Amino acid sequence: MSELHKFMFDGLPVRGSLVRLTDAWQELLARRGASTAYALPVQQLLGEMAAAAVLMQSGIKFDGALVLQIAGDGPVTLAVVEVQSDLGLRAMASVTGTVDASASLSQMVNCQGRGRCAITLDAQSRQPGQPPYQGIVPLQDGQHCYEQVSEVLQHYMRQSEQLDTTLVLAANAELAAGLMLQRLPLGGAANLARHAQVSDDDDALARLDYQRIALLASSLKAQELLELDAHTVLHRLFWQEDLRLLDHDGKRPHFSCRCSRQRVEKMLLGLGWDEVHSVLQERGQVEVGCEFCGQQYQFDVVDAAALFKPADLRPQADAGMH
Numbered sequence: 001m002s003e004l005h006k007f008m009f010d011g012l013p014v015r016g017s018l019v020r021l022t023d024a025w026q027e028l029l030a031r032r033g034a035s036t037a038y039a040l041p042v043q044q045l046l047g048e049m050a051a052a053a054v055l056m057q058s059g060i061k062f063d064g065a066l067v068l069q070i071a072g073d074g075p076v077t078l079a080v081v082e083v084q085s086d087l088g089l090r091a092m093a094s095v096t097g098t099v100d101a102s103a104s105l106s107q108m109v110n111c112q113g114r115g116r117c118a119i120t121l122d123a124q125s126r127q128p129g130q131p132p133y134q135g136i137v138p139l140q141d142g143q144h145c146y147e148q149v150s151e152v153l154q155h156y157m158r159q160s161e162q163l164d165t166t167l168v169l170a171a172n173a174e175l176a177a178g179l180m181l182q183r184l185p186l187g188g189a190a191n192l193a194r195h196a197q198v199s200d201d202d203d204a205l206a207r208l209d210y211q212r213i214a215l216l217a218s219s220l221k222a223q224e225l226l227e228l229d230a231h232t233v234l235h236r237l238f239w240q241e242d243l244r245l246l247d248h249d250g251k252r253p254h255f256s257c258r259c260s261r262q263r264v265e266k267m268l269l270g271l272g273w274d275e276v277h278s279v280l281q282e283r284g285q286v287e288v289g290c291e292f293c294g295q296q297y298q299f300d301v302v303d304a305a306a307l308f309k310p311a312d313l314r315p316q317a318d319a320g321m322h
């Protein structure tokens, strides 16, 4: 079963979480099907993004979808992970051409320096017409191209959210896992020092505390994250610290796709009758597959005609003749 553990360090302005996606990740890959299975580096990219997206979603008080997206300018044109507040997740990557087994992150998504990473928070309460919140960062810092998803996201959190964050991510065919540490702002709701006012000294001390814990976390190797269970990882890294595991809030990461026949119908209506009609003439039916879960939705002539209003069914040439 996939698991998420959240923890604090007694007296320190640092919080952490560790995720291990097992069944959720395996189902996500299995639904992709063997014939369209991802090349290993793409699988690793998507798995690390999935683990990171769950960590980030679980760290914010927010009701809605967190979407982590990398739009690439190389063979991987898009990698996207969506995590709902209940930790239901889905993910997919669009790959054009071949990805070498030893391809680096920049070779996959940032060949010409135009790759971008975006995080979107799409609130449940969002009104129609109101845009969701989105932050975007490039996949490089000046001339330095990031070669780790964790580097990109640490950069994002610092730049967009002003949050010091340390991430260790790893993924293979069985498991996508991640460890995240964040420095809590002093004087905020989570102020552990209980000081009414935060002095520069307090802030400097807090930074030192965070740096010490972050240094321990960054000593974790990807291989250890993949091979050791959660409690062993936390014990090995932080055995000298007063680490306190927080109560499980009952949320467990799981695979979940939000596609439905109704959404596909909306999409077909958006395409318009002429487009749908030409596919029907050519193939006898319209078949739409969900790229996240593999579900196929079929519409024959009768299904398709029932979607459109009678006025839509007239060929375009008739329009305006009345």
Ligand SMILES: [Zn+2]
Binding pocket: 257, 258, 259, 260, 290, 291, 292, 293, 294, 295
């Ligand atoms: Zn689906």
